[in-house]
Amino acid sequence: MGALKLRSLFVSDVHLGTRDARVEYLLDLLRQVECENLFLVGDVFDIWKMRGGRWHWPALNTELLQQVMDMAARGTKVIYIPGNHDEFFRDYVGSLIAGVQVEQEWEHRLADGRRALLLHGDEFDCVVRHNRLLKLIGNAGYEVLMLMNRASNHLRRRLGLSYWSLSASLKRQVANAMEYVRKFEDAALHHAHERGVEVIVCGHIHHASLREEGGITYANTGDWVEHCTALVEHGDGRLELMRWAEQSMALLDTARSSDAPKAAAGVTA
Numbered sequence: 299m300g301a302l303k304l305r306s307l308f309v310s311d312v313h314l315g316t317r318d319a320r321v322e323y324l325l326d327l328l329r330q331v332e333c334e335n336l337f338l339v340g341d342v343f344d345i346w347k348m349r350g351g352r353w354h355w356p357a358l359n360t361e362l363l364q365q366v367m368d369m370a371a372r373g374t375k376v377i378y379i380p381g382n383h384d385e386f387f388r389d390y391v392g393s394l395i396a397g398v399q400v401e402q403e404w405e406h407r408l409a410d411g412r413r414a415l416l417l418h419g420d421e422f423d424c425v426v427r428h429n430r431l432l433k434l435i436g437n438a439g440y441e442v443l444m445l446m447n448r449a450s451n452h453l454r455r456r457l458g459l460s461y462w463s464l465s466a467s468l469k470r471q472v473a474n475a476m477e478y479v480r481k482f483e484d485a486a487l488h489h490a491h492e493r494g495v496e497v498i499v500c501g502h503i504h505h506a507s508l509r510e511e512g513g514i515t516y517a518n519t520g521d522w523v524e525h526c527t528a529l530v531e532h533g534d535g536r537l538e539l540m541r542w543a544e545q546s547m548a549l550l551d552t553a554r555s556s557d558a559p560k561a562a563a564g565v566t567a
């Protein structure tokens with residue numbers, strides 16, 4: 299346990315309660331990490347699905363929550379910023395629940411002194427809402443994609459292959475989706491500029507990113523329904539994106555092929 303030493307781990311858009319949450323991957327990551335800060339940047343739960351009567355809660359979900367609480371008990375500072383799919387918890391902003399601090403947004407000082415503003419990102423929806431593709435993805439189209447994604451990964455599992463995102467690959471081919479992402483990132487960068495912070499960290503759009511523009515760093519944690527991505531802060535304040543579906547497979551391969559310690563393959567690649 300704790301082979302990967304990090305200063306901070308940023309995770310969002312797990313969508314617990316849906317069948318699409320890649321809980322096994324996130325649990326695997328959390329069990330291998332030792333961090334001072336764990337930031338949950340929204341849409342950890344998908345309470346919209348619960349209202350629809352399609353709440354999916356395998357035992358693994360409870361194990362994941364237990365793992366987070368254990369980390370908090372062992373001294374990791376855990377901040378939970380509810381998103382639009384779990385806005386129910388926005389009523390608990392300012393409270394401490396099982397060692398987890400609930401906040402609307404959070405300002406984190408990186409080890410190198412930069413100030414990072416953390417928020418889920420649905421705050422920027424008004425800027426990017428008028429987008430036909432987004433509406434399509436938001437409605438039936440998205441459900442169909444997810445169904446196809448499940449079917450293809452069920453097959454891949456039986457073939458012994460790692461998780462691969464069909465819908466992500468389809469969406470990547472749609473230029474409009476990129477336009478949406480660009481508008482979202484512009485809105486986030488603009489907000490960071492207005493707030494006078496050097497770094498802004500969001501989730502929400504399920505598109506992991508880490509880039510700098512005009513002296514401001516934009517980071518997006520991605521998601522755990524398709525991509526299994528996280529943002530990490532190293533001991534020196536350096537930020538890096540982590541793609542866990544690929545990296546955890548690399549760890550397995552390393553363990554199989556040699557006696558090399560698991561930590562070695564962790565954050566590189």
Ligand SMILES: [Mn+2]
Binds near residue numbers: 340341381382383503
């Ligand atoms: Mn969201």
